[in-house]
Amino acid sequence: MPARRYTAIDFAILAVVAVVVGLIFFFIEIPYEVTKAAAGKMVARIVFYGLWFIGGPLAGSLIRKPGAAFLGEFLGALVEGILPTIYASSVLVYGAAQGIMSEIAYAILGYRKWGIGAGVLAGALPALVVPFLDYLLWGATITDVMLWVYMLGAMISGAIYGAIAALIGNTLRR
Amino acid sequence: MPRVSPATWFIYSLIMTALAFTIRSEIALILPAIPNFILGLILSLRKKYYLFPIAFLLAVWALFLNAVLFVNYGEPVVVVGPLVIRSNALWATLIVTVRIMTITGAAMIFVSMINPRELIISLERQLGLPKGLAFALSLALRLIPLMTYDYHEILFIRRQRGYRTKLIIPTDVIGVLLPLVAVGIDRAYWIGIAAELRGFQLRKRRFNPKYTLWDLLVIAAAIAQTIVSLAIVFLH
Numbered sequence: 001m002p003a004r005r006y007t008a009i010d011f012a013i014l015a016v017v018a019v020v021v022g023l024i025f026f027f028i029e030i031p032y033e034v035t036k037a038a039a040g041k042m043v044a045r046i047v048f049y050g051l052w053f054i055g056g057p058l059a060g061s062l063i064r065k066p067g068a069a070f071l072g073e074f075l076g077a078l079v080e081g082i083l084p085t086i087y088a089s090s091v092l093v094y095g096a097a098q099g100i101m102s103e104i105a106y107a108i109l110g111y112r113k114w115g116i117g118a119g120v121l122a123g124a125l126p127a128l129v130v131p132f133l134d135y136l137l138w139g140a141t142i143t144d145v146m147l148w149v150y151m152l153g154a155m156i157s158g159a160i161y162g163a164i165a166a167l168i169g170n171t172l173r174r
Numbered sequence: 175m176p177r178v179s180p181a182t183w184f185i186y187s188l189i190m191t192a193l194a195f196t197i198r199s200e201i202a203l204i205l206p207a208i209p210n211f212i213l214g215l216i217l218s219l220r221k222k223y224y225l226f227p228i229a230f231l232l233a234v235w236a237l238f239l240n241a242v243l244f245v246n247y248g249e250p251v252v253v254v255g256p257l258v259i260r261s262n263a264l265w266a267t268l269i270v271t272v273r274i275m276t277i278t279g280a281a282m283i284f285v286s287m288i289n290p291r292e293l294i295i296s297l298e299r300q301l302g303l304p305k306g307l308a309f310a311l312s313l314a315l316r317l318i319p320l321m322t323y324d325y326h327e328i329l330f331i332r333r334q335r336g337y338r339t340k341l342i343i344p345t346d347v348i349g350v351l352l353p354l355v356a357v358g359i360d361r362a363y364w365i366g367i368a369a370e371l372r373g374f375q376l377r378k379r380r381f382n383p384k385y386t387l388w389d390l391l392v393i394a395a396a397i398a399q400t401i402v403s404l405a406i407v408f409l410h
Contacts, residue, residue, distance in 0.1 A: 007370060007374075007375075008306075008309065008365075008366040008367075008369035009366025011306045011307075011309050011313070011366070011369075012309075012310070012313055012362035012363070012365045012366035012369065013359060013362045013366070015310040015311070015313035015314040016314075016317060016355065016358035016362045017355075018310060019314045019317045019318055019321050019358070020321065020354060020358065023318070023321070023322075023325075029229065030228075030232070033229060033232040036239075041236070051347075062355075071307070075307070075310060082285075082315075083285075083290075085285075086225075086226055086230055086233065086274075086282075087277060087278070087281060089184075089187040089188045089190070089281065090194070090281075133195075136196070137195065137270070137273055137274075138240075139270075140241075140245070140265075140269045140270050141240045141244065141245060142240060142244055142245070143244050143245065146244055161347075164347060167348065168355055172352075
């Protein structure tokens with residue numbers, strides 16, 4: 001069974017992940033909105049959306065302890081929320097939900113696999129909760145079919161960026 | 175301005191967001207949306223957060239485009255050449271805008287009224303945030319300027335080597351993220367070791383909630399808005 005107790009080093013690594021993903025979350029907000037306004041939501045989803053799922057696989061593959069994927073995503077969202085962003089506490093709701101899904105991905109693998117495959121799963125699974133949260137907020141401007149199509153776009157993007165995050169995490173652990 | 179704890183503004187912002195997510199009647203949401211948005215806009219412009227109104231307008235424009243693409247049915251309202259904008263597209267944009275106004279309004283109030291460092295102390299003292307998470311968040315705030323500096327150095331080196339500095343394709347993201355996280359992790363190891371040597375595990379949790387009258391008034395305002403919105407939902 002992997003070690004469960006978090007040390008100050010783990011929390012310090014979480015801080016680094018939180019800053020990196022928090023800044024990514026913060027800085028892609030405007031390009032995402034511009035792309036969405038100019039080229040449509042689907043293009044914006046595939047190009048950018050997976051970056052919002054990167055905290056889970058990055059923290060998971062770096063720390064390799066239960067809870068790391070959730071904390072990586074959630075703390076990243078908290079950092080983004082503290083920086084001036086128009087969605088402030090709604091990003092916490094999304095961050096918590098996406099973090100739980102990333103954590104589920106590692107839990108399914110028994111907290112024993114941390115490779116690129118696990119990263120793909122941890123990056124893709126958060127896309128499953130996005131349509132439900134999106135429906136609550138944007139439901140009126142979108143059809144149910146398109147919600148699922150967008151989910152697919154987010155899942156593809158999440159899988160790509162999840163693989164990148166796991167690749168970075170595994171490279172740095174060596 | 176009377177002193178309200180940052181944790182209270184955090185709770186206020188969360189309550190408003192919860193309202194935006196859960197209240198299905200748009201009429202019930204107009205009540206918290208308009209005052210929160212106007213107050214938030216005034217406070218954020220005083221703090222020179224000009225990005226807020228720009229991002230809000232972009233979000234509304236994107237919503238409108240989405241509505242015209244996917245839910246454009248009903249009576250024609252505006253005809254611009256071959257483009258016919260119908261009543262449902264406008265109505266859908268309007269009702270989602272009300273939701274965004276509620277969230278954005280609370281967000282603008284929240285970021286205008288708090289100092290990030292005070293917020294973390296307040297979350298630990300008032301809401302009992304675990305010491306490890308408080309440590310990670312405090313450290314994250316201190317790391318932001320350092321990592322921003324690292325990021326610009328990486329971009330400078332990429333430019334000198336003839337690589338792209340705009341992150342367009344996934345390999346660009348790897349090329350910037352890998353050195354950035356590598357430097358950060360190296361720093362984190364030593365900070366973590368130093369914290370352990372200074373007795374991090376022995377540090378006690380600082381949970382000591384104290385709320386002033388102003389804190390209670392802000393919470394009461396959030397609860398009052400919730401009750402009125404729910405009342406409108408049930409009356410409808």
